Structures are given as structure tokens and as C-alpha cells.
Amino acid sequence: LGTRRLSSSEITPARALPTLVDDARAGLLAPPRQLPPKYFYDDYGSQLFEAICATPEYYPSRAEASLLSRHATQIIERAAPDHMLELGSGSSRKTRLLFDACDALAMPCIYWPFDVSAQMMLDAGAALVTDYSWLSVHALIGDYTGGIGNLPLPAQGRRLIVFLGGTLGNFEPDQARAMLGEIVGLLRGDDLLLLGVDRVKDTARLEAAYDDAQGITAEFNRNVLTVLNRELDADFDLAAYRHRAVFDEQRARIEMRLVSERDHSVRLGALDTTIEITAGEEIVTEFSHKFTPASIEALLADAGLIVDTHFEADQGDYSLLLVRR
Ligand code: AVJ
Helix, strand or coil: CCCCCEEEEECCCCCCCCCHHHHHHHHHCCCCEECCHHHHCCHHHHHHHHHHHCCCCCHHHHHHHHHHHHHHHHHHHHHCCCEEEEECCCCCCCHHHHHHHHHHHCCCCEEEEEECCHHHHHHHHHHHHHHCCCCEEEEEECCHHHCCCCCCCCCCCCEEEEECCCHHHHCCHHHHHHHHHHHHCCCCCCCEEEEEEEECCCHHHHHHHCCCCCCHHHHHHHHHHHHHHHHCCECCCHHHEEEEEEEECCCCEEEEEEEECCCEEEEEHHHCEEEEECCCCEEEEEEEECECHHHHHHHHHHCCCEEEEEEECCCCCEEEEEEEC
16 A cells, blocks of 8 residues: 555666677677677567567577476575565566465565666566565666676675576676676675576577577577667668577587678768678677586686576476575
């Protein structure tokens, strides 16, 4: 009655973050050309990502959801969170499986979703406070790659940090260690991290997951050029680019690329320049690292983290880990 259970704060990045203009200047002007994957996620790109999750080939999302539904009770009992902080919460769809467990166990908590997409997060938060009568939601609006050291979480209370979706895999190993190091800084006492990562597997299955038959991932990949056209006043011709996803076994990562099928020039208005792209040239748009039990545990150990519980999908398709410092 009159209790306001949904609130939000804007999080000022602790470090100055590069803008799209900075990233384009650093990555697009000369080969090898590369862009950070975060620019995929404009409104249309976010919709395409949701559609990717529904393709028969993209198993990670379903594997993670099934692990969460199977083990949510154990996770919540073990973590007993007063505060649940989720990095990159998106639509909070899978987090509901954890709230269902909180509900069944009568273990209420306060939810702190952290995402750049304010609208999606606030819509999700409004639905959550309606569906879970005991839940308060404090939405944190910002880019967690700008730092997580200055979040308004209370000093008291047990924390569960949730980092799902295999998003850690988007970082290169050094960045992943740095990100985990920042998470370590938020963990005190018995606090836990719940981490979801995708596993190394058969190359054909991995490559199919990133090149679905309906072409949705291809559309998602090319959409980053639409973002550049709009945000950088550029004139990429999407039809000139072919989607390519290859698994690099050495580095244990999927690399998504856009391959130019012909020689052409592209005007980058915001950079006041024109670039010449030759036929066969590639723009790397995303890395998605895959892990073995040993490689994820080593990466966690490097950051000062210890595995408390390791949940695996049936054929080792995916890992969900409860981790402590
Ligand atoms: C949500 C970033 C982890 O790498 O699998 C899906 C994004 N890219 N298909 C991933 C993605 C192409 C996804 N992450």
C-alpha cells in the first residue's frame, strides 16, 4: 500500500568509457578491422538476440535455463541472498527461475538488475514487482564495463552476484580476468557469484549455433552495420557483407565476422573520413569464448575465486558455477 518497490539509479562509470566514435576510430580505419560486440544491441538487435535464443541451433540459452530450473532451489538455499545483483540483466527472463525458488523457500531478497537498456530493465522490473509480492527492485542503469565499484548496494546483507548468458565469454582473457577481479571486489564473507559459461564442444555444433539455418544470426551480425550507419552517419551497404562464424580451436572461441564480397568505399561521416574495403576483407564483430571445466576454474583461480559448486548440463554443453572468494 503506497510502498514503492521499483526504483532506479543511473550509474556513473568509474572509468571514462570509449564512445562508438572512439571504438570506430580504433577498430575500423585499417585492417584488421574489429568492433566491440556491445553495439549489436540496439532495439532491433536485442529483438534479434531473443529470436536467436529460440532457434534450434542456439543451445546455450536453453541449456542455461534448464540448469537454472533444475538447481535454483539449491542455489538459493546455498547463497541465501539478501541482495541479488545481476550484471547485464536484460529482460530478467531466466532470473525468474531464481525468484521462483526464493518464493518456494520463503527467502525474500532485493533485486539489483544492472543493464544499459533502461527501458527493457524498467519494464521487466515493473512485471517482477507485480508477480513477486515480496520483491523490491532497484534498477541500476549503466554500462558495467565502466566499473562496478560504485554501486549503491547497502554494506549490510548477503550478496549473490549473477552473471549469466555466457557473456563472460565475450571478453578476451585479460579483460575477463579484470572483470572477475572487479566482481571479487564486491564479494565479502559468504557472498557468492553465480556464473554461466558455454563449453567447448564439437566444432560443427558450435558453428551451427552461430550460423542458424534461418539466417537470424546473420541478420543480427549485419545489424551492427545499420547501427553504424545511423550512429556514425555511415553508408555501409549491408548486402555487400556475408556472415561468417568460425570456431578457433586454439583460442577456444567462436569468431563472428562480416566478410565483404566486393571492393567498395564506405563513408564514415562522424569520423569525417572514407575507408576502402577490399573483396574478402573481414570485420571481426564478436568473440565468444568457450570453456572446459579446467579452463574456467583456472580463469576463476587467477582472479582469486574458488568454485563452490559446479553444475553441468547433461552432455557438458554448458556450465553454471557457484563461486566464492
Ligand atoms: C549473449 C553474448 C553470450 O556469444 O553466444 C549469440 C551473443 N552472438 N549469437 C554469445 C550471440 C551470436 C551471445 N552472448
